Amino acid sequence: xxxxxxxxxxxxxxxxxxxxxxxxxxxxxxxxxxxxxxxxxxxxxxxxxxxxxxxxxxxxxxxxxxxxxxxxxxxxxxxxxxxxxxxxxxxxxxxxxxxxxxxxxxxxxxxxxxxxxxxxxxxxxxxxxxxxxxxxxxxxxxxxxxxxxxxxxxxxxxxxxxxxxxxxxxxxxxxxxxxxxxxxxxxxxxxxxxxxxxxxxxxxxxxxxxxxxxxxxxxxxxxxxxxxxxxxxxxxxxxxxxxxxx
Amino acid sequence: xxxxxxxxxxxxxxxxxxxxxxxxxxxxxxxxxxxxxxxxxxxxxxxxxxxxxxxxxxxxxxxxxxxxxxxxxxxxxxxxxxxxxxxxxxxxxxxxxxxxxxxxxxxxxxxxxxxxxxxxxxxxxxxxxxxxxxxxxxxxxxxxxxxxxxxxxxxxxxxxxxxxxxxxxxxxxxxxxxxxxxxxxxxxxxxxxxxxxxxxxxxxxxxxxxxxxxxxxxxxxxxxxxxxxxxxxxxxxxxxxxxxxx
DNA sequence: AATGATGTATGATATATCTCATATTTTATA
DNA sequence: TATAAAATATGAGATATATCATACATCATT
Numbered sequence: 001x002x003x004x005x006x007x008x009x010x011x012x013x014x015x016x017x018x019x020x021x022x023x024x025x026x027x028x029x030x031x032x033x034x035x036x037x038x039x040x041x042x043x044x045x046x047x048x049x050x051x052x053x054x055x056x057x058x059x060x061x062x063x064x065x066x067x068x069x070x071x072x073x074x075x076x077x078x079x080x081x082x083x084x085x086x087x088x089x090x091x092x093x094x095x096x097x098x099x100x101x102x103x104x105x106x107x108x109x110x111x112x113x114x115x116x117x118x119x120x121x122x123x124x125x126x127x128x129x130x131x132x133x134x135x136x137x138x139x140x141x142x143x144x145x146x147x148x149x150x151x152x153x154x155x156x157x158x159x160x161x162x163x164x165x166x167x168x169x170x171x172x173x174x175x176x177x178x179x180x181x182x183x184x185x186x187x188x189x190x191x192x193x194x195x196x197x198x199x200x201x202x203x204x205x206x207x208x209x210x211x212x213x214x215x216x217x218x219x220x221x222x223x224x225x226x227x228x229x230x231x232x233x234x235x236x237x238x239x240x241x242x243x244x245x246x
Numbered sequence: 247x248x249x250x251x252x253x254x255x256x257x258x259x260x261x262x263x264x265x266x267x268x269x270x271x272x273x274x275x276x277x278x279x280x281x282x283x284x285x286x287x288x289x290x291x292x293x294x295x296x297x298x299x300x301x302x303x304x305x306x307x308x309x310x311x312x313x314x315x316x317x318x319x320x321x322x323x324x325x326x327x328x329x330x331x332x333x334x335x336x337x338x339x340x341x342x343x344x345x346x347x348x349x350x351x352x353x354x355x356x357x358x359x360x361x362x363x364x365x366x367x368x369x370x371x372x373x374x375x376x377x378x379x380x381x382x383x384x385x386x387x388x389x390x391x392x393x394x395x396x397x398x399x400x401x402x403x404x405x406x407x408x409x410x411x412x413x414x415x416x417x418x419x420x421x422x423x424x425x426x427x428x429x430x431x432x433x434x435x436x437x438x439x440x441x442x443x444x445x446x447x448x449x450x451x452x453x454x455x456x457x458x459x460x461x462x463x464x465x466x467x468x469x470x471x472x473x474x475x476x477x478x479x480x481x482x483x484x485x486x487x488x489x490x491x492x
Numbered sequence: 493a494a495t496g497a498t499g500t501a502t503g504a505t506a507t508a509t510c511t512c513a514t515a516t517t518t519t520a521t522a
Numbered sequence: 523t524a525t526a527a528a529a530t531a532t533g534a535g536a537t538a539t540a541t542c543a544t545a546c547a548t549c550a551t552t
Contacts, residue, residue, distance in 0.1 A: 083409075091409070091412070091413055093405070093409055106398075106402065107398070108391075108394045108395045108398040108399075109395060109398035109399040109401075109402050110402065114402065114406070134391070137387065137390070137391055137394070138387050138388065138391055139387060140387065141383065141384050141385060141386065141387035141390050142384065144383070144387050144390035144391060144394065145354075145380070145383055145384055145390060147394065148354045148383070148390065148393065148394055148397065149354045149355060151394065151397065151398060151401075152352075152353070152354035152355035152397060152401075153354075153355040155355075155397075155398075155401035155402075155404075155405065156352065156355045156356065156360065156401075158401075158405055159339070159401065159404055159405055159408065160360070162405065162408040162409060162412070163329075163337070163339055163408060165412065166337070166408070166411065166412070166451040167337055167451055169508075169509090170508080170509075196528085196529065196530090197529075197530070197531095198528095198529075205412040205413055206509080206510095207509075207510055207511080208529085208530085209509095209510080209511085209512095209530095209531085209532085210508095210509065210510075212529095212530060212531060212532085213531085213532080215530095215531095216531075216532085228517090228518080228530090415538075415539090416538080416539070442498085442499065442500090443499075443500065443501095444498095444499075452539080452540090453539075453540055453541080454499085454500085455500095455501085455502085455539095455540080455541085455542095456538095456539065456540075458499095458500060458501060458502085459501085459502080461500095461501095462501075462502085474500085474547090474548080
């Protein structure tokens with residue numbers, strides 16, 4: 001249930017409150033996670049090309065079409081990747097948490113962002129200038145291989161998630177995102193839904209009304225408890241069964 | 247319409263019929279496409295770790311769950327990536343053509359294939375032992391970066407394809423796959439459908455009956471012509487419009 | 493050439509999901 | 523704090539898609 005990245009994440013919150021060296025990568029708990037293969041000199045290159053930003057809930061971090069000129073990663077928070085169609089309707093590709101590289105998907109294959117990125121909670125982002133990042137990748141193939149591993153893993157997860165969504169009906173889709181939030185994001189059975197019902201619909205390609213109806217149904221069936229945005233999962237077993245079969 | 251990989255592909259068919267050196271990478275038209283960054287020595291490592299296989303239509307190349315111990319790429323043919331559920335029903339993730347690296351998706355992130363691979367047409371596959379491949383990646387960061395680019399591009403395409411499928415209705419989905427086959431795979435307005443109607447359904451998450459009905463409707467509307475498996479696209483403009491809006 | 497299995501085709505009906513309408517609650521902003 | 527805007531909630535009816543049934547065509551195999 002608690003993997004290394006989560007432990008590091010909790011640890012980072014602690015460090016953030018006790019150290020003034022946060023702005024230097026040397027003391028960042030993500031160092032080992034992301035940049036473990038780098039020597040001090042390479043490390044310094046990254047650190048010098050790096051800026052930290054804080055985004056409040058609702059703020060747009062990147063807009064689709066914007067030129068990619070940095071490597072972004074999250075140290076804290078939660079974001080959504082999404083597209084807006086001509087009529088202004090959004091479709092959400094994924095919800096990403098610290099440890100996912102926010103723009104890793106497009107960074108090596110595209111000059112511009114294919115998806116917009118917005119913060120769902122207060123989000124702390126590290127921004128490394130792309131030229132410096134690529135420079136280090138080019139000169140350190142262990143690091144390149146490590147990036148290869150991560151990009152591959154994140155892509156795989158996104159593909160798997162979208163793929164499995166396709167054969168699910170609405171109940172299965174809602175069960176799936178509830179389990180994702182409870183198990184992968186918050187690691188608690190009680191959490192504040194970081195998105196509106198409409199956004200859940202935008203993520204799983206369903207209407208807002210049907211998301212609301214399904215939430216209500218799950219509540220009536222005793223699978224979850226609802227209090228506005230606060231959701232408590234009461235019956236993981238049944239929810240998992242719906243996820244698998246529905 | 248005709249990009250470099252397609253020209254190389256056509257050229258490779260020519261080469262295959264006129265040269266006995268096909269088994270040596272040195273004369274493979276994919277050398278520049280895949281291994282352009284390698285020096286002769288690295289090249290030799292790849293070549294020595296390489297085997298060629300021919301698969302007939304319908305043959306399974308890899309089964310999901312099978313251990314990944316080679317890097318596979320297609321020189322000719324067409325394959326599908328798919329999963330089979332407990333009840334024996336297939337769901338197709340993607341149809342891939344030469345130039346796509348067949349197992350690139352999982353190779354760096356997973357020990358085992360997440361999807362089965364089967365040939366839809368006679369397919370020529372090069373199989374490079376993974377240890378040799380990774381060895382070269384580790385020692386040549388230009389090559390690593392190039393692989394990074396490609397893996398990223400292919401993943402992006404798969405994600406984009408599954409993502410756009412989600413908001414489409416059945417007509418849009420069928421239009422989309424017809425355009426994919428006509429424009430990306432065969433580059434002709436008349437082609438033999440390489441899959442059954444059932445498989446189209448497995449790819450776009452629709453029932454066989456509805457795929458058949460939609461084909462019939464497109465025919466009645468004069469958008470396509472149907473003769474068994476041979477499909478002729480008569481009205482690209484309308485089909486593209488359905489793809490976009492439906 | 494005969495035979496069974498699979499694929500293609502179409503209609504009728506059932507089911508899932510969407511749309512539209514309306515009411516209430518919560519949130520954002522003046 | 524007042525007010526508007528957005529979010530939540532629920533029902534009724536419309537639409538899209540699935541399921542079931544049946545018929546015929548095609549393909550592989552004997």
